[in-house]
Amino acid sequence: MSERDLYEVLGVSRGSDESEIKKAYRDLAKKYHPDKNRGDVSAEQKFKEASAAYEVLGDKEKRKAYDRFGMSGVDPQRGRGGGGPFGGRGDPFGGSAFSDVFEEFFGHAAGGGGRRSSGGGNLRYDVELTLEEAFSGVSRHIVFARTESCESCSGTGGEGGSKNVTECRKCGGAGVMRFQQGFFAIEQTCDHCRGQGRVIEKKCGRCGGQGVERKERQLDVTIPAGVDTDNKLRVPNEGNLVSGGSRGDLYIVTKVSPHEVYKRDGLHLGIRMPIGMIDAILGTSVEIPILDGSRARVNIKEGVQNGQRLRISGKGMPELRSKKRGDLLIDVYVETPVKLTSKQKEILEQFREEGRLAENAPESAKFFSRLKGFFKGG
Numbered sequence: 063m064s065e066r067d068l069y070e071v072l073g074v075s076r077g078s079d080e081s082e083i084k085k086a087y088r089d090l091a092k093k094y095h096p097d098k099n100r101g102d103v104s105a106e107q108k109f110k111e112a113s114a115a116y117e118v119l120g121d122k123e124k125r126k127a128y129d130r131f132g133m134s135g136v137d138p139q140r141g142r143g144g145g146g147p148f149g150g151r152g153d154p155f156g157g158s159a160f161s162d163v164f165e166e167f168f169g170h171a172a173g174g175g176g177r178r179s180s181g182g183g184n185l186r187y188d189v190e191l192t193l194e195e196a197f198s199g200v201s202r203h204i205v206f207a208r209t210e211s212c213e214s215c216s217g218t219g220g221e222g223g224s225k226n227v228t229e230c231r232k233c234g235g236a237g238v239m240r241f242q243q244g245f246f247a248i249e250q251t252c253d254h255c256r257g258q259g260r261v262i263e264k265k266c267g268r269c270g271g272q273g274v275e276r277k278e279r280q281l282d283v284t285i286p287a288g289v290d291t292d293n294k295l296r297v298p299n300e301g302n303l304v305s306g307g308s309r310g311d312l313y314i315v316t317k318v319s320p321h322e323v324y325k326r327d328g329l330h331l332g333i334r335m336p337i338g339m340i341d342a343i344l345g346t347s348v349e350i351p352i353l354d355g356s357r358a359r360v361n362i363k364e365g366v367q368n369g370q371r372l373r374i375s376g377k378g379m380p381e382l383r384s385k386k387r388g389d390l391l392i393d394v395y396v397e398t399p400v401k402l403t404s405k406q407k408e409i410l411e412q413f414r415e416e417g418r419l420a421e422n423a424p425e426s427a428k429f430f431s432r433l434k435g436f437f438k439g440g
């Protein structure tokens with residue numbers, strides 16, 4: 063299916079109201095309808111695109127999810143094949159899981175069911191980590207709400223259990239209706255049972271017929287060493303229970319906070335290290351704390367230049383699920399001394415009078431001689 067913006071597909075603006083969207087869809091559907099465009103592949107494609115766009119934008123909840131998260135907000139199953147409005151069984155965009163969980167975590171707490179249950183049961187949980195935690199890996203105790211089978215109706219959605227649930231007469235329990243429309247075999251979600259294949263005669267009072275209710279879930283999750291911002295860790299079968307009995311997955315999404323000293327660049331850790339001018343001239347040795355708690359001794363050779371990068375290999379971040387580690391990159395910054403006493407100045411004046419400046423500073427000597435030549439030549 064196309065990755066085009068759904069509003070663009072329908073030719074409407076983001077601010078369009080429901081009736082404008084409906085009208086745009088109707089116009090397109092009429093124009094590109096397979097009956098009128100027999101054998102025209104591009105018309106067929108446009109018809110499908112418009113239908114898929116309307117599946118989302120024509121539904122208040124899905125549209126809201128799409129506005130916030132794009133297709134990932136309405137279709138977590140994307141990429142598994144099937145899909146598309148005429149492809150698989152039931153509602154192809156049934157899984158507005160991410161929007162669900164965002165509201166759950168950042169909005170209302172679980173309120174005894176009543177929320178519309180959706181196809182996909184995947185949940186998202188955001189975890190913020192320090193760089194040290196990302197370095198060593200960490201265990202987190204998380205508390206979240208997810209749907210479980212409703213206790214009152216045993217998950218059937220009918221008051222008192224299965225006695226109030228019957229097979230859908232219209233689709234014979236299949237959940238879909240198949241019919242021939244011109245050249246195409248069309249498969250549509252059964253409108254009587256909304257793809258469920260069964261009809262609830264009397265809805266369960268506790269869950270409103272959803273068969274599921276929200277409950278608190280506590281879990282210890284291990285976040286492996288080496289995670290970076292926006293890594294998604296899948297915890298299988300810890301998501302929502304959805305109508306039909308399958309359970310989605312929980313996705314832990316990591317965010318690593320910036321560090322005061324270290325700047326992360328993939329596997330490497332960078333540090334900007336100021337050193338005094340005399341240390342730069344004569345050389346020195348410094349100790350640098352490593353994120354694992356150890357220290358690395360760094361020898362700075364005499365004559366180190368401003369901006370020079372030193373590399374300690376294997377002291378950077380660990381790679382996720384590997385023994386490999388990045389490097390520690392030290393960018394030397396030579397600090398020019400300030401607030402000198404008159405005695406210090408005197409010593410440095412003596413240093414200057416020593417001469418040998420061309421040997422001490424070959425680069426600037428070369429630069430100034432080139433400038434001289436430039437002025438003569440001009």
Ligand SMILES: [Zn+2]
Nearest residue numbers: 212215266269
């Ligand atoms: Zn119930």
Ligand SMILES: [Zn+2]
Nearest residue numbers: 230233252255
């Ligand atoms: Zn049906």
